[in-house]
Amino acid sequence: MTLQPPNAPDDIPATAALAGAPAGAFDRRVRSGRRIKAEHIRDYGIVVFVVGLFIYFSLASPVFLTSGNLLNLVYENATVGIAACAVTLTIIAGNFDLSLGAIFTLAEVLCAWAAVHWGVWWCFPVAIVSGAAMGLINGAVITKLRVNAFLATLATALAFTGLALAVSGGFEIIPSKGASTFTFIGLNRVAGIQYPDLILLVVAILLQLVLYFTVFGRHLYGVGGNRDAARLSGLKVDRIVIITFVLTGAACGLAGLIDASTTGQGSASNVLGQNLALNAIAGVALGGTSIFGGIGAVWRTVVGVLMLGMITNGFDLLGVADYWQQIVRGVLIIGAVAVGSMIERR
Amino acid sequence: MSASEVATIRLVSIGKRYAGTSALDDVSLEIRAGSVHALVGANGAGKSTLGKVIGGVVRPDDGEMFVDGRAVKYATPRDARGDGIATIAQELALAPAMSVLENVFLGIEPRRLGLVNRRAMRQQYAELIARSGFELNGDVNVGSLRTADRQKVEILRAVNTDARVIVMDEPTSSLTSVETEALHRMTRSLRDQGKTIVYVSHFLDEVLDLADTVTVMRSGHLVRTALAAAETEESLVAGMFGAAAEAEQFEKPPPSTAPVMLAVEGLRRKGVLSDVSLTVRQGEIVGLAGLVGSGRTELARAIAGADPIDGGKITVDGKERRIRSPAHALAAGIAFLTEERKKDGLFMELSLAANTTFADVPAVSARGILRRAVERHRTRQLLESLNVDPPLPGARANSLSGGNQQKVLFARWLFCNPKVLVLDEPTRGVDVAARAAIHRLINDLAKEGAAVLLISSEIEEVLGLAHRVLVMRRGAITREFAADPPLGDVMEAAFGLPGSET
Numbered sequence: 097m098t099l100q101p102p103n104a105p106d107d108i109p110a111t112a113a114l115a116g117a118p119a120g121a122f123d124r125r126v127r128s129g130r131r132i133k134a135e136h137i138r139d140y141g142i143v144v145f146v147v148g149l150f151i152y153f154s155l156a157s158p159v160f161l162t163s164g165n166l167l168n169l170v171y172e173n174a175t176v177g178i179a180a181c182a183v184t185l186t187i188i189a190g191n192f193d194l195s196l197g198a199i200f201t202l203a204e205v206l207c208a209w210a211a212v213h214w215g216v217w218w219c220f221p222v223a224i225v226s227g228a229a230m231g232l233i234n235g236a237v238i239t240k241l242r243v244n245a246f247l248a249t250l251a252t253a254l255a256f257t258g259l260a261l262a263v264s265g266g267f268e269i270i271p272s273k274g275a276s277t278f279t280f281i282g283l284n285r286v287a288g289i290q291y292p293d294l295i296l297l298v299v300a301i302l303l304q305l306v307l308y309f310t311v312f313g314r315h316l317y318g319v320g321g322n323r324d325a326a327r328l329s330g331l332k333v334d335r336i337v338i339i340t341f342v343l344t345g346a347a348c349g350l351a352g353l354i355d356a357s358t359t360g361q362g363s364a365s366n367v368l369g370q371n372l373a374l375n376a377i378a379g380v381a382l383g384g385t386s387i388f389g390g391i392g393a394v395w396r397t398v399v400g401v402l403m404l405g406m407i408t409n410g411f412d413l414l415g416v417a418d419y420w421q422q423i424v425r426g427v428l429i430i431g432a433v434a435v436g437s438m439i440e441r442r
Numbered sequence: 443m444s445a446s447e448v449a450t451i452r453l454v455s456i457g458k459r460y461a462g463t464s465a466l467d468d469v470s471l472e473i474r475a476g477s478v479h480a481l482v483g484a485n486g487a488g489k490s491t492l493g494k495v496i497g498g499v500v501r502p503d504d505g506e507m508f509v510d511g512r513a514v515k516y517a518t519p520r521d522a523r524g525d526g527i528a529t530i531a532q533e534l535a536l537a538p539a540m541s542v543l544e545n546v547f548l549g550i551e552p553r554r555l556g557l558v559n560r561r562a563m564r565q566q567y568a569e570l571i572a573r574s575g576f577e578l579n580g581d582v583n584v585g586s587l588r589t590a591d592r593q594k595v596e597i598l599r600a601v602n603t604d605a606r607v608i609v610m611d612e613p614t615s616s617l618t619s620v621e622t623e624a625l626h627r628m629t630r631s632l633r634d635q636g637k638t639i640v641y642v643s644h645f646l647d648e649v650l651d652l653a654d655t656v657t658v659m660r661s662g663h664l665v666r667t668a669l670a671a672a673e674t675e676e677s678l679v680a681g682m683f684g685a686a687a688e689a690e691q692f693e694k695p696p697p698s699t700a701p702v703m704l705a706v707e708g709l710r711r712k713g714v715l716s717d718v719s720l721t722v723r724q725g726e727i728v729g730l731a732g733l734v735g736s737g738r739t740e741l742a743r744a745i746a747g748a749d750p751i752d753g754g755k756i757t758v759d760g761k762e763r764r765i766r767s768p769a770h771a772l773a774a775g776i777a778f779l780t781e782e783r784k785k786d787g788l789f790m791e792l793s794l795a796a797n798t799t800f801a802d803v804p805a806v807s808a809r810g811i812l813r814r815a816v817e818r819h820r821t822r823q824l825l826e827s828l829n830v831d832p833p834l835p836g837a838r839a840n841s842l843s844g845g846n847q848q849k850v851l852f853a854r855w856l857f858c859n860p861k862v863l864v865l866d867e868p869t870r871g872v873d874v875a876a877r878a879a880i881h882r883l884i885n886d887l888a889k890e891g892a893a894v895l896l897i898s899s900e901i902e903e904v905l906g907l908a909h910r911v912l913v914m915r916r917g918a919i920t921r922e923f924a925a926d927p928p929l930g931d932v933m934e935a936a937f938g939l940p941g942s943e944t
Contacts, residue, residue: 322785
């Protein structure tokens with residue numbers, strides 16, 4: 097297996113290939129030869145690792161490499177993936193969001209509530225708009241009240257979770273009228289592929305394109321890379337930060353909608369929601385996006401999330417105990433981040 | 443370690459380089475035990491760096507250092523402390539959540555049965571205070587103290603650790619005159635007890651008043667070491683700035699009658715700027731000289747909207763502008779090159795293309811979508827015209843040398859086609875070749891019609907380029923000179939020497 101030299105020596109190399117940009121347009125002289133450098137290990141080591149793991153599971157388990165299993169793998173990680181892709185933008189812009197799961201849960205409860213009380217079609221806009229509104233609250237608290245993002249989202253997460261319990265009264269909200277509409281996204285397929293898989297794909301591609309091809313995306317890297325310089329370059333830094341939180345909130349709302357649709361109910365005590373923030377951020381970090389901002393990409397997050405999902409799926413198939421999976425995931429995250437910062441320090 | 447022990451510090455051919463520029467070059471020096479030895483020089487002359495070498499804060503690249511005739515190599519200030527050398531730094535190193543008392547005795551608390559003996563600590567502190575003549579309550583938290591009082595804590599701490607040599611780096615820059623006098627009294631009494639004081643300062647009157655010996659530094663070189671009694675403020679200034687100007691002298695046009703591009707009237711900011719007014723005409727380079735802390739950078743940042751102001755009017759190209767943020771300044775056509783290239787200038791992890799276009803990405807986009815090919819093309823053109831090496835739009839900023847990085851920062855502002863360029867230390871930390879290239883660039887930009895406000899702590903740079911020179915002191919513009927004024931006059935104005943006020 098060989099490591100490819102970066103095909104585009106720009107700020108986020110491999111994205112050009114993913115986005116289908118012409119790689120030939122770049123100056124070939126900048127490519128630092130064919131030798132594998134430390135940077136390449138940092139940038140593409142995780143990809144190599146995922147491919148290796150994929151091959152291993154394919155050989156070790158007869159079930160792993162079947163379309164049914166692979167689709168399930170993505171399906172199980174779609175909600176985490178959507179939240180993780182969006183929070184990648186927040187993290188690149190130099191912030192942090194611990195309230196992903198709480199937004200997800202409250203949006204899920206609200207959309208089920210709306211489906212019951214206002215009519216089933218309301219579940220779609222309510223999930224996404226309420227998610228975006230919660231993101232707006234996060235962004236406003238962080239930029240206007242100058243509360244550290246870590247603490248701010250920890251606190252709003254508490255409040256959102258409490259609100260979800262208050263709205264649901266601690267019970268599942270089950271929209272029985274129009275149930276087929278409510279569960280449409282969660283339980284149906286197009287061309288054999290589950291809707292959540294498709295939604296993840298669309299969200300990931302869209303956000304990656306935004307990062308790589310738009311002025312807004314460029315500004316995100318600047319704000320995260322050097323906030324003072326971004327301000328001196330005339331950027332409205334607060335506004336940009338708020339937008340990342342709103343996008344992340346909307347994405348978590350969408351994820352909540354998918355979960356509600358899959359389970360056919362809205363519930364404030366949802367294990368997926370409780371672990372969502374940490375799982376999503378673990379995926380972001382594993383993919384190689386810097387927790388300090390300024391460096392990263394959405395495709396990396398997709399790789400990171402799928403890798404975590406693959407470990408669960410593959411080890412389940414091989415009958416490895418759950419606690420081993422957790423240990424392996426923990427070690428991997430530390431390993432990936434440590435390799436990154438070791439190379440950074442040289 | 444007893445206080446009567448004699449320490450002599452000898453430095454032989456000390457050199458220190460930062461990113462290709464040398465901060466210290468072949469500096470040899472002897473510091474007698476029991477004396478106050480002052481290090482003076484302009485900003486960037488290397489006096490602070492030299493003090494840091496002695497205190498173990500900075501490790502020299504070349505040369506040797508001897509303490510009591512024994513060769514030493516300090517890796518940390520702690521090593522130096524082991525030899526009885528303590529440093530009182532400009533950036534104070536105290537624990538803000540602890541009391542004055544706890545800070546002064548941190549690590550050397552008097553103990554009884556392994557516990558801190560608070561009573562003994564108080565008693566020793568009282569003696570220390572009595573000896574020093576400082577007034578400082580030992581029970582207040584250091585975090586609540588003003589800078590001057592924190593400095594006292596540092597000094598008390600150094601004295602308390604029985605340091606034989608105390609390096610003081612600009613100790614009075616934030617003290618009131620009464621406090622300065624107290625510090626000087628204490629310094630003298632320390633000397634009389636046989637301690638050695640290395641006193642880094644740009645306050646010449648203080649230095650002459652206090653020091654036994656003075657070493658004059660200039661651009662990293664040692665000019666001379668002499669008895670303070672043999673020096674005057676004028677002789678020190680002459681030594682600090684020399685006769686020969688190093689910077690290229692550009693031809694200055696006759697006094698300009700071109701339209702005023704930038705007019706600043708009555709700009710105020712509490713404690714920083716008092717009633718500053720100036721104008722810069724189209725095609726004119728106005729140089730702003732002054733010491734560190736005179737308000738040069740603060741003025742630049744105020745004009746650029748980077749810092750808030752309390753009052754004043756800024757007019758660009760005949761139109762009064764309300765500038766409350768860098769975005770406003772840019773919209774008005776003012777570009778601001780920061781003195782802190784790394785801290786608030788470049789995006790180190792991003793490409794040169796991203797760095798170049800960052801202040802006006804829409805110029806290389808259509809409907810919010812980047813046109814990367816256009817961006818690369820325009821970046822390459824600009825980088826080539828500035829002789830950036832390599833002129834590769836895809837290279838990362840952190841892969842370039844300091845001089846090239848500075849050119850990229852220039853590229854960002856030139857990309858915006860500004861009417862007014864505010865340049866704060868445009869050649870800081872760049873090598874000689876890049877410096878000359880940047881000087882030519884500034885001269886050319888003015889020829890092409892840009893209005894340039896040039897701020898530099900290197901007076902030669904200002905004199906080499908400026909069509910008019912303004913001198914700042916204590917937040918106000920105190921003197922104005924036409925092109926090519928005598929260097930000594932500008933310096934005397936910057937130092938506020940008597941006779942220079944008009």
